[in-house]
Amino acid sequence: MAGETAGRVAGKVALVTGGASGIGRGCAEKLAAEGATVVLTDIQDELGREAASGIAAAGGRAEYARHDVTDEDAWASVVAGIKARHGRLDILVNNAGIGIGGSILDMSLADWRRQTAINLDGVFLGVKHSIPLMRESGGGGSIVNMSSVAGLKGSANLAGYCATKGGVRLFTKSVALECANARDGIRVNSVHPGLIETPIWITVQAAITPGANAMPDLDAMSAMAVPMGVKGVPEDIANGVLWLCSDEARYVTGMEMVIDGGLTLR
Template structure:
């Protein structure tokens, strides 16, 4: 069914590449006006420029003033906010004994504080229209189960999972028609893996060594026997953004080829 989010305004953080880019493109293809934010300016401008109605804004999600400005710019340009995809995140692997406190805090700042600030500043604009909306927070299967050498990442994504449920209840109590859900990707082909498994450079685009490593990982650990693609996550985000999921809030949408149930 085309036009599943026709006339809606979406804000996608970390939208310059990977899952964020796929979400921005999928929402736009179904009729949404999309604000793409990131710190990768050239890539972000290219993504937004290719959308029917897109706007790119440079945005450090750990900066509260930046959030206020992004939400204000969204209101100035489009007048409302219906869909917020808190997607921006980083993945830092390594033993808990070797990870520096600075890196642990940086990962928590981007992955958790960025989501908190998105809700804090995006929700008032979403409520203003009176039509409700959908907040979609990107967690991970690492937010559902532990993984060796990913303690910091698991901590951050687990926090997103429970933060989402608490905000969902808060919105339900307020009767503001805003639904809040988390998405939990598994082994998906995105640049975030470069800093988790040490392949390629940060921001690399489907480096051959990363792709081969993920193929091998998925073959051994994913029941469906293959890695996922950003489009697989974007399809789930679209469903949560649309009226088709009108009775879904506080839920975990796991998209992992069965990885988390093995």
């Protein structure tokens, strides 16, 4: 996995939630390729173990742990395990998330709460339980919270999702200020993907179009809505996350990094 720029996060320990597939897996692979020891977590055990094995087979260092990000005890356990095995934590990528689409009039309170628990509560819990170990590690750290272009602008039939991702955006800025005031060297930023080819589109499409159980045509959607005319892939997001986690971004905190092919310009 090492390339000409290998080593940009060498020696760092990274935790990536939702790391079994999609953007999370892309981030885990990229960070490992650049020298980090990666702990990837998810509730998709088979895919998670496969992702960790793939990283190891390519020469990287990775391990998988089952982790429900809505469970505070699980967060405490995962972070304690990282401390016991690796002695430090330098990077947290709060990536785990779901997308539930459809009219807000039809959304159940249970679905609203489930989406909020994963997309927003999970980010809160990750920050709460990771910062103490980052501070103890003594080298500062980088927290990247995965938001969305839906956290920057409204979208019909995605009101609940937009609410969670908008919450992640401002939560990130507030925590960035708290860490800056503490002079702890921990930087906190959010990333806002646009139309990226990931499995989340299956659940979103199914809710917006009843009966649908396949990926929508992202190429056609991108040709119509994205100024650059093409969809993104997980590596596009992972490249941005890598930069935010590297020392190259040492003076960057509280930023919202938009990676969307120009989608939010319209």
